[in-house]
Amino acid sequence: QLQLQESGPGLVKPSETLSLTCTVSGGSISSSSYYWGWIRQPPGKGLEWIGSIYYSGSTYYNPSLKSRVTISVDTSKNQFSLKLSSVTAADTAVYYCARRGVYSPLDYWGQGTLVTVSS
């Protein structure tokens, strides 16, 4: 059974960089034809797709966040990571990592981790 687990600081200061890691177990992150992505949800609000990395290494970002987002993968650790720069209070949210196949929906999700941006 595939499992995803987010990890990283729960508190980030304004203007700094938010960094999160998603560890994948029960399957290889190098498996062909999968996207590994990040989704966030501000408290009491809806879901926002942040971006994804394809198994080949190609990255795709939400146009509204593209200038601040970097997603990378570490196949040796079976992990992928999110970096969001120049954060503000508006970036406070629960951050989820998830997997989807090509022409497939998001079928596996992490439990989510709350990141608060505050000084």
Add this chain to the structure above:
Amino acid sequence: EIVLTQSPGTLSLSPGERATLSCRASQSVSSSYLAWYQQKPGQAPRLLIYGASSRATGIPDRFSGSGSGTDFTLTISRLEPEDFAVYYCQQYGSSPLLTFGGGTKVEIK
């Protein structure tokens, strides 16, 4: 970018009643690559429906999806107590870019 608009924002119903949730896309969703997710407080979203009408593994048959093009519907035939939650539609497909609808909350009347 495809924008998804869900309605109503909140649906107040009693257990045993039928729930009908709508998701409208700003442009046609290719090959009905539309999914529905259920989210309960403090939990990650759970995939219910994909391909507009196919139930995901383990999803009860009281959940059904329909529609094509720009108009999609999620129907819960008879609400069980555990079905009161927030539901999101999402488009996916050949493009790696994803969008979600704003959600519909199904609450107990």
